[in-house]
Amino acid sequence: MKKPNLLFFGIDSLRRDHMSLYGYRRLTTPHIDRYLEKDGVVFEQCFSPSIPTTPGYSSMLTGMDCFTTSVVALRHEGEIRAGVRTLPEILRAEGYDTSCVGFSGNAGSRGFDSYHDYEGWGSDADGFAHKAENLHKVASAELDRLAASDRPWFLFLRHMDPHSPYLPPEPFHRMFHQTDPRDPANRSLEPVYAFKPFCDYFRSWFPPGITDKDYVIAQYDAAVAYMDTTIQLLLEKLRALGLEEDTLVVFTSDHGETLYDHDCYFDHHGLYDPTLVVPFAYRRAGHTAAIRIAEICEHRDIVPTLLSELGIQVPDPFEGRDLSVLRHGGTVEPRPEHYLTEATWMRKHGWRTPQWKLIIALEPDFHFKPEIELYDLSRDPEEENNVADAYPEVVAGLRVRMERHIAAREAATGGTNPMYTNLNWAGDGISPFRTSQEAYDTLHIGDASAARKLQEDDS
Numbered sequence: 001m002k003k004p005n006l007l008f009f010g011i012d013s014l015r016r017d018h019m020s021l022y023g024y025r026r027l028t029t030p031h032i033d034r035y036l037e038k039d040g041v042v043f044e045q046c047f048s049p050s051i052p053t054t055p056g057y058s059s060m061l062t063g064m065d066c067f068t069t070s071v072v073a074l075r076h077e078g079e080i081r082a083g084v085r086t087l088p089e090i091l092r093a094e095g096y097d098t099s100c101v102g103f104s105g106n107a108g109s110r111g112f113d114s115y116h117d118y119e120g121w122g123s124d125a126d127g128f129a130h131k132a133e134n135l136h137k138v139a140s141a142e143l144d145r146l147a148a149s150d151r152p153w154f155l156f157l158r159h160m161d162p163h164s165p166y167l168p169p170e171p172f173h174r175m176f177h178q179t180d181p182r183d184p185a186n187r188s189l190e191p192v193y194a195f196k197p198f199c200d201y202f203r204s205w206f207p208p209g210i211t212d213k214d215y216v217i218a219q220y221d222a223a224v225a226y227m228d229t230t231i232q233l234l235l236e237k238l239r240a241l242g243l244e245e246d247t248l249v250v251f252t253s254d255h256g257e258t259l260y261d262h263d264c265y266f267d268h269h270g271l272y273d274p275t276l277v278v279p280f281a282y283r284r285a286g287h288t289a290a291i292r293i294a295e296i297c298e299h300r301d302i303v304p305t306l307l308s309e310l311g312i313q314v315p316d317p318f319e320g321r322d323l324s325v326l327r328h329g330g331t332v333e334p335r336p337e338h339y340l341t342e343a344t345w346m347r348k349h350g351w352r353t354p355q356w357k358l359i360i361a362l363e364p365d366f367h368f369k370p371e372i373e374l375y376d377l378s379r380d381p382e383e384e385n386n387v388a389d390a391y392p393e394v395v396a397g398l399r400v401r402m403e404r405h406i407a408a409r410e411a412a413t414g415g416t417n418p419m420y421t422n423l424n425w426a427g428d429g430i431s432p433f434r435t436s437q438e439a440y441d442t443l444h445i446g447d448a449s450a451a452r453k454l455q456e457d458d459s
Contacts, residue, residue, distance in 0.1 A: 002150075002152055003094065003152040004152065004246055004247060004309075004311070005152050006152075006154040006306065007234075007247050007248070007249045008154065009159060009249070009251045010057065010157065010158050010159075011227070012162060013254070013255065013257045014253035014279060015162075015253070016256070017277055018221060018257075019279055021281070022279065026225075028225045028228065029225070030228065032231060032281075035232075035249075036251075038290055039286070040281055040282070040283040041282050042291070043281065043297055044292055044293065044294050045295070046252070046278050046279065046280035046297050046301075047277065047297070047338055047352075048060075048276055048277075048278045048299055049276065049298055049339060049341065050065070051255040051269070051271075051341070051342050051344065052254065053074055053254050053268075054071055055069070055072050055073070056253075056254030056299060057103070057108030057254050058107060058108040059298070060303075061088070061108055063301070063302065063320040064300055064320070065409065067413045067418065068413055072419050072422050073343040076107045077422075080108070080110060081415075086110050086111040087306070088110075090314055091312075094312055095152065096151065096154045098156075099115075099155050101117075101157050102116075102120055102135055102157065102160065116142060118137070118138045120135065123205070127167070129161075129167035131159070131223075132227045132229075132231070135157060135158075135159060136234060140233070142155060144241075147241045147243060159231075161223040161227035162253075164267065166216065166266070167205060168225070168226040169226065172226040173219060174222075175225065176222055176225075177212075177219075179212075182210055184211065188212060189206075198266075198445055200445065217260060247284065248306065248310060250281070251280070252280045253278040253279055256268065256273075256274050256275045263367050264367070268344070269344045269346055271357075272383050273377075280297065284309065288309075291326075293323070293326050293327065295332065296354075297323055298320070298335070298338065301321050301322075301323050305321075305324050308325075309324050336354050339406070343419065345366065345443060346361070346366065346367070347362045347425055348362060348365070349362060350373075351399075351401060353377075354377070354378075355376065355377055356376060356377065356394060357374070357375040357377055358372075358374055358394075358395060358398040358399065359372070359374075360372055360373075362419060364438070368440070374386060374395050430442055
């Protein structure tokens with residue numbers, strides 16, 4: 001009997017709290033919402049603990065944590081640790097035809113049979129970015145090819161619309177913002193323009209003269225809505241091809257996005273929750289039933305869960321858990337706490353519990369933030385009040401738990417914590433930094449082509 005197909009939407013920079021699927025006030029994902037409404041499995045608390053792109057996808061596509069993959073940096077040097085199989089490698093061994101659209105050349109995308117690229121960065125002649133349409137043209141043709149085969153298939157799509165630059169085309173770009181974005185009385189973008197490392201990049205794609213941060217946030221939301229509409233085209237094609245009941249469709253993201261949060265403007269660095277919160281949902285028409293699952297989960301849980309839903313058993317020992325049992329009334333080992341890592345524009349790690357968030361800088365950062373940050377998530381979910389000085393005993397306790405976790409994972413994997421060894425995380429030998437001023441004066445993004453190069457050089 002032919003195994004089910006897998007259509008995987010790996011969406012870049014999509015934070016779950018900006019999806020109407022998760023209750024956001026703007027209707028940003030109506031087609032995804034409707035698609036999952038009757039028989040979708042939606043996980044309400046999924047986190048990306050190792051950000052940004054390369055470690056996020058590496059965990060998402062292996063079922064392993066950063067100690068096992070050894071990937072923590074955006075500009076990762078080398079491949080995922082030898083001996084770790086990726087999802088495409090596992091499925092290829094099971095007879096699947098595996099195809100990847102929009103994610104070639106990254107350590108996290110190893111193992112596909114074929115790779116297909118599309119224009120997912122800059123704007124077209126009309127000043128807008130038609131990222132989702134460009135992806136759809138490639139994906140639609142690839143779906144036709146796969147559908148004609150007798151083999152099961154795995155089609156992985158990396159959507160780039162929520163990733164900056166946020167330039168959704170007509171008529172989306174004005175759907176969530178109708179007031180004057182150039183109001184001289186609005187000064188909310190002044191700190192954004194004053195942030196030297198990123199200001200040239202922002203000016204390269206912000207409309208000239210805009211002053212309103214809410215306009216930029218509205219463009220992010222509109223880019224999500226534009227992408228959602230284009231995703232619907234592919235979902236409808238899946239139906240038209242008669243493949244809907246034979247295909248498991250998955251939605252997730254490598255990380256969230258900081259918009260105007262914590263000075264980490266319109267990017268995805270910082271270990272604050274806007275960067276950590278991601279969607280995870282799936283559906284196989286006629287085989288799954290509508291359920292929302294409150295269990296806290298992570299990227300590493302995705303692969304074992306999907307393999308179970310596909311009816312595939314492999315000997316690989318995953319760090320993640322098979323969460324599919326939850327929709328049948330089963331239970332899994334609770335994992336409410338997370339070891340957090342980032343090595344993109346800052347090098348930090350931390351520990352998150354349902355109540356507390358501890359962030360520790362492993363070297364000075366370009367935002368001049370304190371070395372230790374502590375947030376009481378129960379009272380301060382926006383993480384606006386650093387209470388590290390007020391609760392030194394909590395800092396000490398969380399630090400002990402984090403260090404015990406690190407020691408246990410180092411012992412289990414036989415290697416040093418990659419956060420301690422990836423010292424060239426900024427690339428070109430410019431890190432580690434000795435002072436925040438040095439980091440501020442050194443790190444810089446120019447225009448969108450420079451940002452693209454950062455992504456393409458991460459292998």
